[in-house]
Amino acid sequence: MTQNPAGTVLEVRELTKHYGGVRAVDGVSFSIAPGELLALIGPNGAGKSTCFNIVNGQLKPDSGTVRILGRDVTGVPSRRIAHLGVGRTFQVAAVFGSMTALENVQAALIAARGSVFGFWRPATTIARDEAMALLEQTGMAGEAERPAAALAYGDVKRLELAMALAGDPRLLLMDEPTAGMAAAKRGEMIALVQKLTRSRGLAVLFTEHSMDVVFGHADRVIVLARGRLIADGTVDEVRADPRVREVYLGGTAEAAR
Structure with missing residues (x-):
């Protein structure tokens, strides 16, 4: 297996899709390093969804490579990538509405481990303490016994995050983690992700339309336009980039603020 260069968690090279x-x-x-929160942004049609879906295994590139922890996973299906140290959240949160928050996280832990249990051991007894710990980390312990269908939308997104952490991932892929949330809740959600990124040493790649989320919390930003990478840098560097202002942020420095 190829060694992981300088601790890089995700390395994407010359991806192309026609x-x-x-x-x-x-x-x-x-590329993304441990403890780094990287935002992938761009105008509609820029190619960010295609790029994101190649990384997560939903699409195969025509050329180029995707390496996770030094392992070439180019074209590997998403269900297999999930077992290689990768967590995932979706634009529309994927939870089981009829199950409690606790049961949702327990189910995610069981799936992550490929656990097999018999009829004499109900699934609700498995990994209860670990599930509660994940709910605690995401601020959801107080909602543990509530059905997911009864939760506020922001809490559903937190629950999905707890489920994504069940496999103890090294890389977390988040498709618009604050979509559909009010401004205050968006800030709280991405601040939580930022905290978990630091405490767990996660590498996080997220797509996002909300610029207050991106510029308020990302460590680094990459910008696509017409399929090409036009900027890769800190928030301040990307804000100041004239190409970014022209194609995405309204054409003026003020629009990037």
């Missing part, structure tokens, strides 16, 4: 004559992703390269 749809007919359109290059949805065109030679995109970037």
Whole structure:
């Protein structure tokens, strides 16, 4: 197995994906280190969803490579990538509405371990303490016994985050983690992700339309336009980049603030 360069968790090199004559992703390269929160942004049609879905295994690239912890996972299906130290959340939170918050996290722990249990041991007794610990970390311990369907939307997103952490991932992929949330709740959610990124040494790649979330919390930002990577830097560097202002942020420095 190829050694992991300088502790890099995710390394993407020269990804390309064509749809007919359109290059949805065109030679995109970037990497993420442990403890780093990286935002992937761009205007509609920029190729960010295609790029994100190649990384998470939903799409196969036409060329290029994706390495996670030094292992080439290019084209590996998402269900297998999930067992390689990768957690995932979705734009529309994926939880079991009829189950309690605690049961949802227990189910995620069981799935992550591939656990097998008999009829004499109900699933609700498995990994209860660990599930409660994850709910505590995401601020959801007080809602443990409530059905997911009865939770406020922001709490559902926190629950999904707890479930994504069940496999003790090294890399967390988050598709618009604050979508559908009010401004105050968006800030709380991404601050929680930032805290977990630091405390767990996670590498996090997230897509996001809300610029207050991106510029308020990301360690680094990469920007796509027409399938190509046009900027990769700190929040301040990306805000000041004239190409970013032109294609995404309204054409002025003020629009990037």
